[in-house]
Amino acid sequence: EAEVAQSPRYKITEKSQAVAFWCDPISGHATLYWYRQILGQGPELLVQFQDESVVDDSQLPKDRFSAERLKGVDSTLKIQPAELGDSAMYLCASSRDRNLGQYFGPGTRLTVT
Amino acid sequence: GQQVMQIPQYQHVQEGEDFTTYCNSSTTLSNIQWYKQRPGGHPVFLIQLVKSGEVKKQKRLTFQFGEAKKNSSLHITATQTTDVGTYFCAATDRGSTLGRLYFGRGTQLTVWP
Numbered sequence: 001e002a003e004v005a006q007s008p009r010y011k012i013t014e015k016s017q018a019v020a021f022w023c024d025p026i027s028g029h030a031t032l033y034w035y036r037q038i039l040g041q042g043p044e045l046l047v048q049f050q051d052e053s054v055v056d057d058s059q060l061p062k063d064r065f066s067a068e069r070l071k072g073v074d075s076t077l078k079i080q081p082a083e084l085g086d087s088a089m090y091l092c093a094s095s096r097d098r099n100l101g102q103y104f105g106p107g108t109r110l111t112v113t
Numbered sequence: 114g115q116q117v118m119q120i121p122q123y124q125h126v127q128e129g130e131d132f133t134t135y136c137n138s139s140t141t142l143s144n145i146q147w148y149k150q151r152p153g154g155h156p157v158f159l160i161q162l163v164k165s166g167e168v169k170k171q172k173r174l175t176f177q178f179g180e181a182k183k184n185s186s187l188h189i190t191a192t193q194t195t196d197v198g199t200y201f202c203a204a205t206d207r208g209s210t211l212g213r214l215y216f217g218r219g220t221q222l223t224v225w226p
């Protein structure tokens with residue numbers, strides 16, 4: 001069964017450093033999402049792509065976060081500089097269509113020290 | 114933005130007892146999705162409800178969408194230890210062109226053997 005791949009699974013970084021996360025969605029899924037999940041809460045959308053285009057980044061802290069999906073397949077989420085409050089699980093999800101269910105990857109757990 | 118309220122936050126049941134979690138919105142929803150997240154895992158898509166009053170079943174799980182499309186519920190009959198996890202509802206506002214999902218805070222289910 002096809003799955004969403006993410007790497008790394010865990011990342012520890014010092015504040016003010018740069019960090020990057022990678023996501024490879026299920027083949028054929030045009031819509032890709034990056035979420036942030038804080039312990040005890042539901043995922044919160046950071047950015048949504050339709051193919052290679054950003055369609056919703058209203059909740060992305062653009063002063064430090066950036067996301068790209070250059071060829072409309074895999075995607076990278078970057079944080080520079082990282083802050084203590086960025087410690088969380090970063091989840092990538094994909095779907096065939098934005099109106100259908102989403103399939104999540106295993107996530108990257110980020111700890112900023 | 115959209116807020117989806119989910120109750121209860123925690124539920125502890127003995128194996129064999131039933132379990133219900135509720136999801137409420139102050140605005141009319143386009144659709145609602147349900148996800149399950151096992152401890153240490155990632156959200157897994159369970160089902161999507163689109164029609165007013167819709168009821169769907171998956172083995173021991175029954176999902177309902179309210180007539181006014183402002184609330185939903187997930188009911189598990191005769192819980193098993195494999196049902197342990199956090200159940201999230203996630204909704205899209207009616208009229209949303211982006212299909213952005215807003216997740217509730219989840220109901221964490223514990224099942225005693």
